[in-house]
Structure formats: structure tokens, C-alpha cells
Amino acid sequence: MKAIVYTGPNTVTLQQVSKPDLKEDYTLIKTSHVGICGTDLNIFAGTHPRAKAPLIMGHEFSGTIASDHPTIGIGEKVTVNPLLSCGTCHPCRTGNPHVCEDLKLVGIDSDGGMAEYVAVPNHCIVALPDEVSLKSGALVEPISVAVHAIRQGGYQAGDRAVVFGAGTIGLCVALTLRHYGAAQVTVIETNDDRLKKAEELGFHTLNPVKDDIQSEVRNSTSKLGADIVFDCAGHPSVLNLVTDIVKVKGTIVIVAAYKKPAEFQLLQGMFKELTVRFVRVYTPTDVDLAVQILMKNVDFEQLITHVLSPEEAKKGFDLLVTPSDAIKVLYQFEHEGVEYNESII
Numbered sequence: 001m002k003a004i005v006y007t008g009p010n011t012v013t014l015q016q017v018s019k020p021d022l023k024e025d026y027t028l029i030k031t032s033h034v035g036i037c038g039t040d041l042n043i044f045a046g047t048h049p050r051a052k053a054p055l056i057m058g059h060e061f062s063g064t065i066a067s068d069h070p071t072i073g074i075g076e077k078v079t080v081n082p083l084l085s086c087g088t089c090h091p092c093r094t095g096n097p098h099v100c101e102d103l104k105l106v107g108i109d110s111d112g113g114m115a116e117y118v119a120v121p122n123h124c125i126v127a128l129p130d131e132v133s134l135k136s137g138a139l140v141e142p143i144s145v146a147v148h149a150i151r152q153g154g155y156q157a158g159d160r161a162v163v164f165g166a167g168t169i170g171l172c173v174a175l176t177l178r179h180y181g182a183a184q185v186t187v188i189e190t191n192d193d194r195l196k197k198a199e200e201l202g203f204h205t206l207n208p209v210k211d212d213i214q215s216e217v218r219n220s221t222s223k224l225g226a227d228i229v230f231d232c233a234g235h236p237s238v239l240n241l242v243t244d245i246v247k248v249k250g251t252i253v254i255v256a257a258y259k260k261p262a263e264f265q266l267l268q269g270m271f272k273e274l275t276v277r278f279v280r281v282y283t284p285t286d287v288d289l290a291v292q293i294l295m296k297n298v299d300f301e302q303l304i305t306h307v308l309s310p311e312e313a314k315k316g317f318d319l320l321v322t323p324s325d326a327i328k329v330l331y332q333f334e335h336e337g338v339e340y341n342e343s344i345i
């Protein structure tokens with residue numbers, strides 16, 4: 001089968017490899033669409049602490065069932081919850097497998113969806129309803145991240161929110177906030193292409209290079225500050241701003257992964273009695289909710305800026321590591337399902 005293989009820092013190649021072996025309690029999926037995620041860019045750069053070459057990346061994908069599964073029929077549309085929890089540590093045993101002490105992921109710690117076929121544990125498989133196309137199905141994972149961040153952050157309907165970062169996760173958070181009834185969502189970003197996308201999606205946008213963020217946010221929130229701020233950018237300059245623009249007693253949700261320690265205005269946090277929430281991946285409930293959102297909300301498809309063939313393996317990564325208008329880049333593998341034609345763009 002064809003597979004996009006990470007063979008070492010800054011190198012991915014399309015290769016012919018053998019189909020994955022099917023272990024007990026695993027099911028084979030015929031891949032349709034697979035997304036490139038920020039984590040895949042870390043792997044590609046050679047800086048991911050766990051991922052080792054050779055590896056087939058891909059933890060955001062959709063496809064159809066290609067071997068016997070206990071409850072889902074052959075040919076049915078699915079996506080996966082790629083989390084591989086140990087099942088025995090304290091967080092796992094107390095209902096929090098998403099923060100397992102030894103958390104692993106399909107596509108990072110084992111071969112993932114950037115291939116014609118991928119084998120995953122049965123329990124990872126999530127059925128996709130008819131309303132969700134295979135193309136959108138590849139967005140369930142990043143939307144699950146957004147759902148988790150919003151629910152863990154204690155967001156309440158009608159809250160005025162600010163989202164830093166207009167990449168896939170930032171825009172998924174913004175769209176999910178709107179879906180859940182946010183009164184106002186402001187998206188802050190420095191990349192003009194991404195800001196344009198946020199504007200097209202109907203969000204109030206600000207660029208810290210040109211705009212006075214503090215006064216703009218105050219003016220748009222009855223001089224109070226935002227109820228809740230999501231950091232989906234992960235840049236130290238963001239942490240310096242978040243405590244300024246959030247209201248007294250407000251909440252800051254750190255969604256982005258900081259690779260290095262960063263400065264935080266702790267005294268301001270104290271004076272305003274702020275809450276800071278850290279979030280990691282998602283629970284099975286968040287994944288379920290993400291699928292339901294996708295059934296009713298077509299806006300998310302606009303985040304998909306590129307659908308490439310596996311032959312364009314390198315181009316996909318190049319688009320994301322160099323400045324471009326790319327937001328979510330998908331590879332589409334050959335797929336003889338009914339969905340194939342409707343999902344081509």
C-alpha cells in the first residue's frame with residue numbers, strides 16, 4: 001500500500017509498504033482523508049520527544065471499516081479517537097484516561113493514517129453519521145480539542161470570548177464558541193492570511209502589530225474585559241497580554257503547547273482573581289460532541305484550505321512550515337466509497 005513515511009528530520013517520502021498486521025481487538029480502516037497537525041510538524045522537524053523514524057504519521061483521519069469490527073459494519077464511515085491510554089495508572093482508573101501518565105497516540109507512537117490502510121484498536125473507532133462527509137470527518141479530532149478547551153474552561157453561553165491564534169485549533173475554538181452561543185468572539189492573530197480567514201468566517205479580528213489590543217478589547221466588552229480568553233497561539237507575547245484583556249474574575253485557558261517556560265503577569269492575575277485552566281486533548285464525550293457539531297455546522301469545512309494527493313507528500317509539509325495561506329491541509333487517499341465524489345474539491 002501507499003504510505004507517507006517520516007524517515008528523518010525534514011523528510012517525508014511516499015513509499016510502498018506492506019499493509020499493517022491485524023492484532024487481536026484491532027480493526028483495519030481504509031483511509032480517506034488525513035490532516036497534518038501541529039504535532040506532525042514537530043515530528044517532521046525532528047523535535048518530538050517520542051516519535052521515532054520511520055513512522056507513518058496521522059492522528060486526524062477518516063475512512064471506512066475494512067475488517068470485522070464488533071459493532072460497525074464493513075464499508076461504514078468512521079474516524080478515530082487516537083488516544084492510547086495505559087488503563088492502569090491512577091488517572092486512567094479514575095475516569096481521566098486523556099491525562100494518562102503514559103499517554104500515547106495513534107500516528108505518533110504507532111503508525112497512523114497517512115497511508116491507504118491503518119490498523120487501530122477497536123475501542124478507538126468512532127462511527128460517522130451520514131450527515132458528516134469523509135472530508136469533514138478528518139476534522140473531528142481538532143474540533144474535539146476545541147470542545148474540551150471550552151467545556152473545561154467553564155465557558156457559559158453568552159460569554160464574550162477572545163481567541164489568540166487563527167490556525168486550525170484557534171479557529172475551531174472560535175467556531176465552536178459561536179456554535180455554543182458566545183455573544184462575541186474576537187480572534188487575534190499576526191498572520192494576515194489567517195486573519196482574513198477569521199474575518200470571512202464572521203469573527204471580529206485584531207492584529208497586535210497594528211491594533212491596540214487592550215483598548216480594542218475593552219471597548220468591545222463594555223469596558224469590562226473578556227469573560228474568557230483562549231491562548232491557541234503559544235507565543236510568550238500572548239501570555240503577557242492575556243491578563244490585561246480578561247475581566248476581573250475572568251478565565252484564561254491555555255490550549256497551546258509551550259515548549260519553553262514563559263513569563264506570566266502573576267500579580268495582575270492575583271489582583272483580578274483570575275482563573276487559569278490548562279487543557280490537554282479530549283475525553284470520549286468531547287469527541288462525541290465534536291461529531292454532533294459537525295452534523296449541523298458546515299462552517300468548519302472552510303478551515304480545509306488544501307486537499308492533496310499522497311504524491312504531494314512533501315508539498316503538504318512545505319505549505320505549513322513556510323508562510324502561506326494554508327490552515328488545514330489534508331491528504332486524500334484513493335477511496336472507492338460513495339462519499340468519494342462528493343468529497344473531492
Ligand SMILES: [Zn+2]
Nearest residue numbers: 037038060141
Ligand atoms: Zn492533532
Ligand SMILES: [Zn+2]
Nearest residue numbers: 086089092100
Ligand atoms: Zn494510564
